[in-house]
Amino acid sequence: MKLTVNGKTVEAQAGETLLTVLRREGVHVPTLCHMEGMIPTGACRICVVEVEGQGNLIPSCSFPAAEGMKVHTNSPRVINARKTVVELLLGSHPDDCLYCAKQPTCELSKLSRDYGVAGRRFPVAKKKKPLDISSPSISRDPDKCILCGKCVRVCEEVQSVACIDFVRRGSDSFIGCAFDSSLNVSSCVNCGQCINVCPTGALTEKSDIQPVMEALAGKDKYVVVQHAPSISVSLAEEFGLPAGTDVNGVMTAAFRKMGFKAVFDTSFAADLTIMEEASELAHRVKNGGPLPMFTSCSPGWIKFVETFYPELLPHLSTCKSPQQMLGAMIKTYYAKKHGLDPAKIYSVSVMPCTAKKFEVTRPEMGRDGYPDIDAVVTTRELAQMLRIYGIDLRTLQPEEPDLPFGDRSTAGKLFGASGGVMEAALRTAHFLLTGKELGSLKVEAVRGQQGIKEAKLKIGALEAGVAAASGLGNARKLVEEIRNGRKDLHFIEIMTCPGGCINGGGQPITCNKAAVIERMRALYNIDATEKLRVSHANKAVQALYKDFLGKPLGEKSHHLLHTKYARRKAADVA
């Protein structure tokens, strides 16, 4: 069908919304509540356009395109209406933008500038709802909420957690947990996807920059840092570089400039995880289960199982996440080797993830009264620290990480993308079970952006069924199939966030689907261009077993690299 947009004739398919057509044609239409690929709610009204013959302005996000429509997106009426929408939203929004953690990515503030809002047209309606800072991962400021509903939708429709919803009605309504409980006692898994979709400063990560800077400035702490596989391919976006730019070397240099005594790569620990996890899988296959085995790297997923599917806890791999494995190795092996008092080591990790902030607080993640990891900062917080320290990545020369936790295989690096843990584990499991390398190291079936990826793979005599799901809604689908009797799967990778860590809740806010795809491409590019592609061939990992750990699943491993889970009570789950 044909319609005209601002006088120009354009093509549209039946069933498309006006917004889809307008965006394809490169016509800018602002949105606040719109979520790509999801059913529109039409809540915010900022996307209104004028259609000739229609009395009222119509929301383009939820209005179907029709033959012969004459659409105006920039008429004075449209612009005035949009400006009024912004002014009305600002009527109940605090104007402490100078101090707001969401700057400079706040969409409301951008719209206010774009539409030339020059003053407070409507008197401020003071709400003064209390902050919710109960969660170790996520801070909520209900006064900054514009009720677009995106956090509610991502929590329910994408993650199937649904710990928040609209409470009350009309001008009294707000987003809250069941029974007005705080986030920390709810079923929230701390994934932070709500932060990434929030257009304002209502949802932000709980910042841990201050304690890290204090440790760096203090004399009595030996401050070390590790960075997750996805950080080096995501950080660049915070500084205006193209998505998917790998800044690994200069980021290492930047860490040293900030004063970190040693810079480690969590991808090394990912290789270590693979040794333990693949051995565990081989052990379970030989000894009759329990199967399928689920991966345990993603702390949101762990809390999800503990809360919603406690009967599946025996199916979780007992491996700690790479962050926690490296944390344990730093305060035991590394400390001993360098004659350091573990109590004096301050171990920081940079993660794409807000749930990691929760993971480090778990009492089982440490020994002798000190935690494996002392502080977690997200990709966003790292970028902020670089700005505070005045470090420009573009002026630095790449540097090498510190040994022995600096060498990694590309398999470890793949942990940053959904399907990557699976691919890395299959490479090593095949070697462990058959003594031979996998014919083609690339396992195409578990790559890509689909929510659930499955493959059948011959490992020796075993016809292994594997699956990788990302986004907890997809994980729930798979788990329900298994609970309903599905038996063909042996090994399942679950990533809490859609697409994996590259789309984590701590990643640059500007993130859109295209950026996530670029980050994924960057990781697979590293895998395609480097030589060391299997975890079991990582010499540093082999040396660690020889010097210290003994063998995978051995006593030391059991003690330091594995953990246990327990049923978790939540205020909103019976």
Added chain:
Amino acid sequence: MSAPSKVDKVLESYSFAKRDKLIPILQEVQAADGYISKPAALKVAKHLNIPASKVYGVATFYNQFRFKPVGKYHVMICRGTACHVKGSAGVLKMCEEVLGIKAGDTTRDGLFSIEVVACIGACGLAPVISVNGEFHAKVTPDKLRKLVDDLRKAEASNGK
């Protein structure tokens, strides 16, 4: 297992119900228990396989649901149009002030609770309130204060 509660009995009569039965179930739960307790809401959520946040969201959307047991004296304040014109806003404000609670709440001693209703259907008597079903016509803030004082005094002397 303990004996099935009133809530269990309500849910029993709604076996295989889907989420569209949420509001009738909540109404029956409230009729049985006098309010929607947290354990009851969790049971309803589990029964309908919907998140508790959703149950709470729907229940708080409507004025009819309460989350605390009603007090010994349940004060219903009409906020319909006629009562509004005749000054029910001031009556409500006074009621909240003398009892120290907001509408929908119950005093800590369990004596009083306030509920705002849209129209009692006695517009000729506006502004009107009802205490435990007994109507009071043409209420003023001062009249309301006296009513509450009298009830409190009666309670205090009963206790002696």
